Amino acid sequence: MITLMHVAAPLPADVSTPYLAVDLDVLDRNLRMMAASAAARGLALRPHAKTHKCLQVARRQMESGAVGLTVATISEAEVFAEAGFTDLFIAYPVWASSARARRLRALAEQVSLRVGVDSTEGARLLADAVRKTDVEVLVEIDSGHHRSGVQPRSAGEVAATAARHGLQVCGVFTFPGHGYGPGRRDKAAADEAEALEQAAAALDAAGVDARVRSGGSTPTASVADPGTLTEIRPGVYAFGDAQQVELGSCAWPDVALTAAATIVSKSGQRIILDAGSKVLGADQPTWATGGGRLPDYPHAHITALSEHHATAVFPEDRPAPRHGEIVRVAPNHVCSAVNLADELVIVSGGREVDRWAVAARGANT
């Protein structure tokens, strides 16, 4: 993404802190840049909506060239389907148990639906749950993150089982989550392409055409291999966060979402902010420098988070801001922060211009 000179956006002071503020101009630039980057490589862009859970952001993504949305759960899909989005991919090994089967069937009748499977058991359950012409299936592959997904060589068996039960298998997908670490991006992107290539060959050997080969996280999106992949599914790129900055995926001026927090307590070089883990989320990978960052004070570190407090420490030679000042905090992982909020305060030029509901907040089922 592009890096501009940093100009700190002022925040509205007449709203009780803590709240999540989105700089509309930065958001729109992020959406345009990723759409242009995907288009230039001939990759379909299917942004992951779990990051923003917002109808307004999803509409802007579709208007800037996305082919559809990715979601993580049936309930997220229900929210976006209800709002009129027509092309949804549940990039998750959907387990169509009795409690979910009816919902999945209704959803599949309503929109163009793709779902993930990663086991022969899951494929059989899915085939029983839905009308088979209503869904397309992608087999999930483990490309090195070791979470869900089958090994590439096993993808043919899952695809063949799904096809034998009448499901339409259209391809394979993976999440190269092991790219979330300093210096790991290129290796993860290479693993992703290799795993998808092998899995596509395994499907081919099983008599199934893998016309969709879907990958891509925000760290790896810029180096996703268009020789193998047909589609990318980044999510965080819309807002950015402290993790992405520390990983080098973006720079501070690209971070569109920050929490506005008040300094409620101060002791020397230690300040206490009223945005804690119930606002920022508690995500903190081992390589992170703290529990989030202060974009306007990059030399300060958040040394502790509790539910309603962030402790930030300033070095001895840098004056800490004063009691009562409002500062911006970039969460480590913006998806977690958004999922804690009922609404986002939309800011342009330091003025509040709108409020957007986090429509799919808490939609985990």
Next chain:
Amino acid sequence: MITLMHVAAPLPADVSTPYLAVDLDVLDRNLRMMAASAAARGLALRPHAKTHKCLQVARRQMESGAVGLTVATISEAEVFAEAGFTDLFIAYPVWASSARARRLRALAEQVSLRVGVDSTEGARLLADAVRKTDVEVLVEIDSGHHRSGVQPRSAGEVAATAARHGLQVCGVFTFPGHGYGPGRRDKAAADEAEALEQAAAALDAAGVDARVRSGGSTPTASVADPGTLTEIRPGVYAFGDAQQVELGSCAWPDVALTAAATIVSKSGQRIILDAGSKVLGADQPTWATGGGRLPDYPHAHITALSEHHATAVFPEDRPAPRHGEIVRVAPNHVCSAVNLADELVIVSGGREVDRWAVAARGANT
């Protein structure tokens, strides 16, 4: 708390996972035990409602002998005041900025309100914000957690400033959060008592009577010193969580709240559950054994959490449960998990008996 033989409570299977289930009988036993323990020592019990954010739990706490509720924010206080609770303590260094002053004034007119301050600046702002006969003030003390709160010897200055501005100062409070670590409970409880004692003496020297000396976290509540403290404010004890079990504050049969999760993917001894950090919260102190625990499989460990996946690994000699099974997951920190959910599924004898709204979910301002 009492430890019984462990009988795993079955969970309703007709609700889409993941969801948070509360065993009503265990909850009620936890509430009774803490009330009895406080009463036996002559300590007032003012449970922290940030744990449950539920009107139904708060009512049960009041019925079993609590003197009032503790909350963390003005917006939490607003939810409980609206529901008819009349005695609330905002145990936080309230910064009564313009955006908050009006709300605080309205709240103080509505209920018997206590609030925390930890600076002369904060005290002055508060005195300007509210009608001074409507609130009581407690000075927050740092007893070793090094978050908010003044040093005990500085409490007199803050109290004197508040009193000079017409506020009614009724005492001191602290949160001995440094007791959250294996083997740290007794030292933290001793620090708490010593700091409150010193602070009370500092107020006395400044001509202010510290009739309320409030402390107590769930780990330290059972050893809080009734020679010094007059009140305890535990929160987590109502539900329990994996952290409290690993700290020794309670045992598995005392854990009333668990997430019900489905095994959606499996690879050998590794299972993937559909309850991730957006259900359990991402809290993981360095001493925790993983990202939560499976109470019915204590030998398994949650080695990774992402937003919609928990990765649990079983030792080679222990068979892992099957694809599609529903298992219980105890979050590391129950306050974070509850704040992610819109409602709790209330279970008794393996049957759903009620649903309770998380009425103050997301009430952070």
